[in-house]
Amino acid sequence: MKGMNHEFQSKRASAVRLASPFFLERGVPTQKLEISLTYVPYLMHIEQVLLLRWLPNPTFLYLLTSAPLTLARVAWMTPRTPIQVINDWPGSGDRGERKVPTTIIYNADGSISSWGFMCADDDENVPGKTRREFFKIFLDDDTLAAAQKQGLEHVPRSTSDAQRYITDYLKQVYGHIKESIETQCGRRHFGGWASMTVTFLFSAPTTWTKMGVVNAFKNAIRDAGFGIEGPCHMAQLDLTEAEAAAVATLKTSPVEFRLGNLFLTVDAGGGTTDLALMQITSTDGDFPQMSQMAAVRGVGIGASLIDRAFVRLVAQRLSICPDAHDRLPTDCANRMARSHHFRTVKHKFGERAYMQSVYRIQMDGVSHDFSHPGLRVENGRMAFTKQEITSLFEVQIEGIMRRIKEQLDWLGVNDRPQQVDHMILSGGLGSSAYVRDRLQQQFTSYPHPNASQIAVIPCQDPQLVVVRGLLLDHQQKMISGNLAVLATRIARASYGIIVREIYSPAKHFNEDIVDDQFEHKQKWAINQIEWLIRKGDVINPAKPLVKSFDIRLKAAETTRSWDAKIVTSHNEVSFLPSSMKHAGAFKLCEVKSNLTGVQQEQLILKEKRGTCFSRGFKFYICQFDIRVIVAPADLRFELWFAGQKFSGNHEPIAVTWEDEGASTTSEK
DSSP: OTTOOHHHHHHHHHHHHHHHHHHHTTTOOGGGEEEEEEEOTTTOTTSEEEEEEETTOOOEEEEEEEOOSSEEEEEEEOTTSOOEEOOOOTTOTTSOOSSEEOEEEEOTTSOEEEEGGGGGGSOTTSTTOEEEESOGGGGSHHHHHHHHHHTOTTOOSSHHHHHHHHHHHHHHHHHHHHHHHHHHTTOTTTTTTTTSEEEEEEEEOTTOOOHHHHHHHHHHHHHTTTTTSSTTEEEEEEEEHHHHHHHHHHHHOSSOOOTTOEEEEEEEOSSOEEEEEEEEEEOOSSSOEEEESSOOEEESOSHHHHHHHHHHHHHHHHHTOGGGGGGSOTTHHHHHHHSHHHHHHHHHTTOGGGOOSEEEEEOTTSOTTOOBGGGTEETTEEEEEHHHHHHHHHHHHHHHHHHHHHHHHHHHHTTOOOOEEEEEEEHHHHTOHHHHHHHHHHHHHSOBTTBTTOEEEEOSSGGGHHHHHHHHHHHHHHHHTSOOSEEEEEOSSEEEEEEEEEOOTTTOTTOOEEEOSSSTTOEEEEEEEEEEEOTTOEEOTTSOEEEEEEEEEETTOOOOEEEEEEEEEOSOGGGOOSBTTSTTOEEEEEEEEEOTTOOGGGSEEEEEOOOSSSOOEEEEEEEEEEEEEEETTEEEEEEEETTEEOOOSSOSEEEEEEETTEEEEEEO
């Protein structure tokens, strides 16, 4: 470091301060962190880029997983390499598929027979074998109940079963990506990736609004092996799918966004369609930023519903021609819907060169010399008119249009006169030329007051937009010093904490009242709710919510552990309850703060003078803060004491989550 000028030393010290929290969270001593600064004028406002290197463990790997309803995608990168997409999935042959079906087939004894692409070659008609797919969405008990009521096939019996299917599937995904990446990094036979610093980032479906569902998915991720194999491995739920799609749009789209521009992302995937209305808040070429205008929305519309509609169409034909059944496989309709022949029609429909009056789709498992006029089958291929294929799309498009209109209507209802100039389509269904043209036609023929000249634009690499968004956001935060692409978000629910309030007869009528153990004339109303954030509030991820506590302790009392109860509500702000005696709020979790190690002299001493009728006494006050980080798909907590994040030789925060009578505990 000899010869380094004062300015360079100052910036190096700043870099160490910036990077230290990231490594301390992972148990890396600051003295083992080497910061090297390289002059790169265009990358950072301080005209330098940080190259972070922990000497015993120099390799950083960021691995992003998007596991939507129908297909899973995985991308990864290191600080020195660009985004790379896993495309060597087992059973995919030489097709270079960059997404793997979310499908698993079990044997009669519960063991796994096949998963992903390998299910296509598995004879699931063997007695005892069971196919499971679309299971991720059934972590939500409301969705599961609706599916069971409709009589859908292969629906899990419970959300616990759905969680087991997800865990089993993700174990297979984890095993493959571990082998693939270790091989590419040259570590397969030399220690593997256990010694590497690996961050696994998962997206969350925008339709998930219950923390119980989110926590069940987090448990499945961990049980599958993500984030636990090495001391510097970590796994977390990051952005919602709608937010990740918006990030990728801002970072990679050729559209020249201007400061203040509004755009709407429509990520129409296999099982859900997610919408995000965003406003550009920074056009910095390296570190652009945006803010949510309205809370992200998700709806159960996607390409899988087109598959189901196709199954019904085929099944309807088969039902009126029973004479053909003995020449067809028992699951003929489902096999046709899963075949690459139908997938080609579905993906290409709407492209000018592919539009025709009749589409002939090969029937898997049917002889090429089979013909049947009643089924409209000739030489093993079933014929469908253009109108029949169109009808498969139209119901889904109408649902998407309704949701888009609701988002645009929000601007008018909230007196926002801005125009939305661009609608960015992504996802499997969003990549359809037919969907794009229909949306553009609709909004051109019937312009919305807040979108009079909206351009419907396909996103680059639409089926991988979510994993790219996760990576690009994480990359920007690491390079810029935690400057997220998504600067602010809109709260989709209200979060509060149960407190006690000084008793007021007018305010606390019919509430539970207790006496103060130190001030005998003082009374408290308990089980009151202090709302820390309300539904619709603007959330800045860089500014956590802070709740301060003043705990009174008797002179000889050594207690250093206290519980705080966090509650949530999906009510509109005007209908938020003020206490737990009123309907609308339910307990979300219990946060145990453990300040073991804090000495008596670190507390605040208070002395109460005596009077002629009572003796004086003294007591202590322990002051601490609980910081609540409201992430896009998660809640995290930190314990702060004396102005610093508290960390002793134990876990300072333990969180017990409530989920309709069942609870799970996690350490923070």
